Amino acid sequence: MEVELKQLMADLQSLNQSLPDPSLHASLLKIQSRVEHLATLAKSEPVRRSKVKDMSAEVVDSNPYSRLMALQRMGIVENYERIREFSVAIVGIGGVGSVAAEMLTRCGIGRLLLYDYDKVELANMNRLFFRPDQVGMTKTDAAVQTLSDINPDVLLESYTLNITTVEGFETFMSSLKNKSFCASKQDSGVDLVLSCVDNYEARMAVNQACNELSQTWLESGVSEDAVSGHIQLLIPGETACFACAPPLVVASGVDERTLKREGVCAASLPTTMGVVAGLLVQNTLKFLLGFGQVSPYLGYNSLKDFFPTMQMKPNPQCSNFACLERQKEYILAKPARDAAAKAKLEAEAPFTEEGPLHIDNEWNISVVDDCEPDVSSAKNSDILPEGLTHELPVADDFRNIVTSEAPTTDNEDLEELRRQLEAINSK
Amino acid sequence: MEVELKQLMADLQSLNQSLPDPSLHASLLKIQSRVEHLATLAKSEPVRRSKVKDMSAEVVDSNPYSRLMALQRMGIVENYERIREFSVAIVGIGGVGSVAAEMLTRCGIGRLLLYDYDKVELANMNRLFFRPDQVGMTKTDAAVQTLSDINPDVLLESYTLNITTVEGFETFMSSLKNKSFCASKQDSGVDLVLSCVDNYEARMAVNQACNELSQTWLESGVSEDAVSGHIQLLIPGETACFACAPPLVVASGVDERTLKREGVCAASLPTTMGVVAGLLVQNTLKFLLGFGQVSPYLGYNSLKDFFPTMQMKPNPQCSNFACLERQKEYILAKPARDAAAKAKLEAEAPFTEEGPLHIDNEWNISVVDDCEPDVSSAKNSDILPEGLTHELPVADDFRNIVTSEAPTTDNEDLEELRRQLEAINSK
Numbered sequence: 025m026e027v028e029l030k031q032l033m034a035d036l037q038s039l040n041q042s043l044p045d046p047s048l049h050a051s052l053l054k055i056q057s058r059v060e061h062l063a064t065l066a067k068s069e070p071v072r073r074s075k076v077k078d079m080s081a082e083v084v085d086s087n088p089y090s091r092l093m094a095l096q097r098m099g100i101v102e103n104y105e106r107i108r109e110f111s112v113a114i115v116g117i118g119g120v121g122s123v124a125a126e127m128l129t130r131c132g133i134g135r136l137l138l139y140d141y142d143k144v145e146l147a148n149m150n151r152l153f154f155r156p157d158q159v160g161m162t163k164t165d166a167a168v169q170t171l172s173d174i175n176p177d178v179l180l181e182s183y184t185l186n187i188t189t190v191e192g193f194e195t196f197m198s199s200l201k202n203k204s205f206c207a208s209k210q211d212s213g214v215d216l217v218l219s220c221v222d223n224y225e226a227r228m229a230v231n232q233a234c235n236e237l238s239q240t241w242l243e244s245g246v247s248e249d250a251v252s253g254h255i256q257l258l259i260p261g262e263t264a265c266f267a268c269a270p271p272l273v274v275a276s277g278v279d280e281r282t283l284k285r286e287g288v289c290a291a292s293l294p295t296t297m298g299v300v301a302g303l304l305v306q307n308t309l310k311f312l313l314g315f316g317q318v319s320p321y322l323g324y325n326s327l328k329d330f331f332p333t334m335q336m337k338p339n340p341q342c343s344n345f346a347c348l349e350r351q352k353e354y355i356l357a358k359p360a361r362d363a364a365a366k367a368k369l370e371a372e373a374p375f376t377e378e379g380p381l382h383i384d385n386e387w388n389i390s391v392v393d394d395c396e397p398d399v400s401s402a403k404n405s406d407i408l409p410e411g412l413t414h415e416l417p418v419a420d421d422f423r424n425i426v427t428s429e430a431p432t433t434d435n436e437d438l439e440e441l442r443r444q445l446e447a448i449n450s451k
Numbered sequence: 452m453e454v455e456l457k458q459l460m461a462d463l464q465s466l467n468q469s470l471p472d473p474s475l476h477a478s479l480l481k482i483q484s485r486v487e488h489l490a491t492l493a494k495s496e497p498v499r500r501s502k503v504k505d506m507s508a509e510v511v512d513s514n515p516y517s518r519l520m521a522l523q524r525m526g527i528v529e530n531y532e533r534i535r536e537f538s539v540a541i542v543g544i545g546g547v548g549s550v551a552a553e554m555l556t557r558c559g560i561g562r563l564l565l566y567d568y569d570k571v572e573l574a575n576m577n578r579l580f581f582r583p584d585q586v587g588m589t590k591t592d593a594a595v596q597t598l599s600d601i602n603p604d605v606l607l608e609s610y611t612l613n614i615t616t617v618e619g620f621e622t623f624m625s626s627l628k629n630k631s632f633c634a635s636k637q638d639s640g641v642d643l644v645l646s647c648v649d650n651y652e653a654r655m656a657v658n659q660a661c662n663e664l665s666q667t668w669l670e671s672g673v674s675e676d677a678v679s680g681h682i683q684l685l686i687p688g689e690t691a692c693f694a695c696a697p698p699l700v701v702a703s704g705v706d707e708r709t710l711k712r713e714g715v716c717a718a719s720l721p722t723t724m725g726v727v728a729g730l731l732v733q734n735t736l737k738f739l740l741g742f743g744q745v746s747p748y749l750g751y752n753s754l755k756d757f758f759p760t761m762q763m764k765p766n767p768q769c770s771n772f773a774c775l776e777r778q779k780e781y782i783l784a785k786p787a788r789d790a791a792a793k794a795k796l797e798a799e800a801p802f803t804e805e806g807p808l809h810i811d812n813e814w815n816i817s818v819v820d821d822c823e824p825d826v827s828s829a830k831n832s833d834i835l836p837e838g839l840t841h842e843l844p845v846a847d848d849f850r851n852i853v854t855s856e857a858p859t860t861d862n863e864d865l866e867e868l869r870r871q872l873e874a875i876n877s878k
Contacts, residue, residue: 032485039478044471051466058459062489073573073583083716085572091677092577094718098676123579127721130577145512146500150519150557152550152579155600156500174582249525250518251743289510291521294554295733302726306753309722316678316754326733327743331758 029063075176079105079132088175089132101313108177109206110312113137113199113217115187115230117163119151119292120244120253121220123301124308126153128178129171131309135179135205136171137214139196140164141186151294179205187229197233216308217241220301222290231266234258235346238353240311244304250291253300254323255307261350263320264336267343296326456490502603506532506559515602516559528740535604536633537739538562540626540644542614542657544590545569546578546719547671547680548647550728551735553580555605556598558736562606562632563598564641565591566623568613578721606632614656624660643735644668647728649717658693661685662773665780667738671731677718680727681750682734688777690747691763694770723753 036056043049073088081093095101112133114121117140125136140163144154158166164182171180183199185192206212217239219230227243234241238260246253258265303322310316323332338351463483470476500515508520522528539555541548544567552563567590571581585593591609598607610626612619633639644666646657654670661668665687673680685692730749737743750759765778 028485028489032482032489035478035482035485039475039482042475042478048466048469051462051469055459055462055466058455058462062455062459073576073586085574088573088576088583090574090716091719094716095677095720098718100676100678100718123725126579127725130579130721132577146515147512147517149500149515149601150559152553152557156515157600159500173584174576249527250522251527289517289521291525291527292518293522293733293736294557295729295736298550298554298725299729299733302722302729303756306720306722306726307756309720310754317756319756322756327737329730329734329744329746329749329758329760331756333756 029059033059033063072173072176079108092131101315104313107132107309107313108134109209109212110215111135111137111205111213112308112312113139113214115139115196115217115219116221116226117167118142118148118220118222119294119297120246120301120304121218122151122153122163122167123298124218124220124244124305125167125171126174127301127305128308129175131305132175133178135181137181137183137199138164138167139183139185139187140167141184141192147289151292151297187233188225193229193233196229197237200233200237200239214239215312218304218308219243220304222246227266231258231344232346235260235265235344235350238350242304242307242311244300246292246296246300248290250293250296251326252324253296253326254321255300255304255319256321257307257311257318260347261338261352261354264338265342265344265347265350267347268339269336270343296324299324299326456486460486460490499600499603506535519558528742531740534559534736534740535561536636536639537642538564538632538640539735539739540564540566540641542566542623542644542646543648543653544594545575545647545649546721546724547673547728547731548645549578549580549590549594550725551645551647551671551732552594552598553601554728554732555735556602558732559602560605562608564608564610564626565594566610566612566614567591567594568611568619574716578719578724614660615652620656620660623656624664627660627664627666641666642739645731645735646670647731649673654693658685658771659773662687662692662771662777665777669731669734669738671727673719673723673727675717677720677723678753679751680723680753681748682727682731682746683748684734684738684745687774688765688779688781691765692769692771692774692777694774695766696763697770723751726751726753 033056036052036059040049040052040056043052076088079089079093080087081090081096083090092107093104095104110133112128112135114125114128114136117125117138121138121140125138128136142163144158144161144163144166146156146159148154149156153170154163154166155170158169161169162184164184168180168182171178181199183195185195187193187196200214200217203211203213217230217234219227219241221227221230222245230241230243233239240257240259243256243258243266244254257263303319303324307318307322311318319333320335321333323330325332338347338354340348340351342348342351460483463479463486467476467479467483470479503515506516506520507514508517508523510517519534520531522531537560539560539562541552541555541563544552544565548565548567552565555563569590571585571588571590571593573583573586575581576583580597581590581593582597585596588596589611591611595607595609598605608626610622612622614620614623627641627644630638630640644657644661646654646668648654648657649672657668657670660666667684667686670683670685670693671681684690730746730751734745734749738745746760747762748760750757752759765774765781767775767778769775769778
């Protein structure tokens with residue numbers, strides 16, 4: 025539209041120069057000012073926020089990162105801003121992948137690599153993210169459009185390809201190997217791959233690539249009846265790969281996708297997909313930023329709100345050759361891993377057992393750290409900020425009250441109670 | 452923009468009429484066609500999908516409901532289209548409420564009532580739904596804008612008000628009492644209230660309204676450290692109300708909101724809020740469409756992926772007068788409830804215990820129901836659609852294989868094994 029408006033203004037200018045009658049100049053000027061006004065309107069329509077250089081923790085309405093940086097204040101994350109150094113690849117930008125991409129974008133992830141070959145259809149509107157006005161666009165293009173508007177700080181790379189084709193798989197592999205993103209980081213390749221595809225073949229392709237590259241990934245899935253799903257962490261060599269425990273039912277001799285399309289379609293719900301995407305990205309954040317525990321496997325049965333967990337070791341008879349290679353490496357690296365863990369423990373030990381600097385501490389003076397007092401007070405639930413009061417005594421006080429008010433339960437009291445009971449019974 | 456373009460065209464028309472030199476007409480015509488092209492461009496920008504009269508289960512890319520109607524085919528929901536008869540009120544259009552509203556909109560809910568008084572800020576961008584170009588709009592207006600673009604079939608009512616003020620509470624109450632929505636339904640008021648607010652005072656206002664109106668509601672919440680949340684079902688008189696078990700810490704003498712604003716802000720994450728919204732709306736769908744089990748309480752601890760559940764009975768000493776009234780009614784209605792449950796059981800019994808129509812069934816002929824064969828086949832995992840094969844034998848076959856191949860473990864075999872073991876040991 026911008027181009028069209030510029031051409032229009034140029035045409036008006038040349039008309040102005042060739043006008044013979046000066047009385048007409050006034051009406052042309054009016055027309056020109058109208059076009060200029062239109063140009064302003066057209067420009068102001070897609071309001072975008074400008075890029076932010078550093079993530080600030082400042083509590084102002086205009087700071088898009090204040091609520092995320094508050095995770096540090098709350099003692100959950102040590103250094104939230106590190107999220108800008110990480111790259112995450114999302115394979116499959118459908119009901120789960122698109123929401124996962126939006127969550128990571130809003131969290132301010134450094135770089136997102138998006139892979140899909142499909143187009144947006146009206147039939148996708150029962151899941152979050154895509155809008156009816158994006159119907160016909162490729163999912164990758166539509167995602168880049170929406171995500172770059174939401175957060176221009178995220179570096180978006182989009183790959184409109186099918187990873188199950190030979191060519192697609194090669195591009196997929198080389199994009200994962202590219203390590204040119206973050207200069208300040210030791211390994212600036214992809215930190216995690218999220219598999220959000222909807223078929224076995226594509227999962228096996230992700231599995232093959234990650235096994236070959238020794239790349240940790242999180243797999244996700246939603247059942248065909250739309251009411252259950254799961255996420256799973258796969259660390260090549262350390263946990264079961266996707267081929268270690270093959271599924272019980274697979275397509276044989278036919279294209280898996282045709283099974284889905286012919287007159288039957290899988291059900292889907294924005295709720296189940298939103299929950300699975302949320303669990304997937306929450307575990308991604310825990311993995312990248314080092315807080316909480318990353319779940320090795322987490323299921324979601326929505327009919328009963330049941331969340332099964334389990335752990336799967338790699339299969340020494342796995343059919344995937346690269347998996348067997350990674351298993352060997354993992355076993356060979358055990359002594360080095362043990363030594364590193366021991367060294368880490370020893371390195372941390374002096375800190376906790378540190379004695380006073382001066383042994384003759386006659387007055388028992390100790391130094392209290394005065395930076396970030398809020399973290400400690402947030403963890404210590406006894407101390408409340410001004411304006412808050414406990415409605416009930418805290419557990420310890422309550423026990424004191426109970427013990428001070430309740431009779432001491434020694435033998436004499438029991439005798440007394442027995443006498444009272446007998447007196448009541450005999451009435 | 453449309454208005455401005457029309458004015459521009461009128462001005463050009465009048466200029467055309469007053470032009471003396473016919474050679475200038477050509478350049479003006481060119482300008483006019485440019486403006487017309489601009490008008491087409493401006494019109495085509497917000498592409499919206501048209502309304503849909505009936506929900507179709509047809510599997511075509513252009514059907515926005517195909518994946519939802521498939522829930523019937525999969526045997527999950529009996530009649531999905533009933534969702535169009537339901538009204539859901541969402542109080543608080545923040546990180547949880549906005550996503551809940553989007554999920555229900557994409558599911559094709561009949562009517563949504565939205566309540567909030569706040570404006571969109573850049574600081575909200577770390578949660579899903581709102582976009583940077585909506586900064587400054589009220590959350591209700593921004594939500595209506597986005598939701599009506601996503602699904603024009605949903606009737607949206609927006610209330611830009613604070614339910615904790617006297618006036619706001621009155622409008623809230625009267626909007627919940629309005630029963631003019633769906634003519635075909637017996638009670639066409641609000642079917643469920645979702646509380647997605649972020650403070651105690653607002654929760655108590657929702658609690659008061661729902662207790663007074665005997666209105667079932669679902670409460671939701673996310674912790675200040677952003678890493679846990681919960682949902683809770685509240686049925687006045689039957690389950691604990693929000694005042695039955697007061698929280699341990701409340702604001703005293705100060706405005707609760709000022710506690711949050713002064714230099715400190717609660718952390719928030721799109722993941723936790725997305726999961727809580729997903730669990731909330733999934734339980735809403737189960738409640739409305741009658742499938743699965745609605746959770747009375749479901750917690751989400753994201754650090755450990757732990758999901759505690761519990762049930763809370765109403766407190767006979769509850770401080771809320773309306774709650775005590777509902778408790779009395781619930782107890783008084785017990786005999787009627789029991790009788791209804793018994794009648795329902797008896798009404799269903801003849802169907803299951805129905806004998807053959809003709810007692811002399813010499814050839815053992817029985818009638819097989821031929822409607823909806825897919826539901827039964829979907830449940831019967833033994834029968835697979837064409838092109839699918841079992842990778843492993845099913846459990847029963849497997850047991851047969853094992854028993855036929857394994858040696859019979861009688862005493863003689865044990866003796867034989869013992870001899871073999873001794874022979875090995877003695878080597």
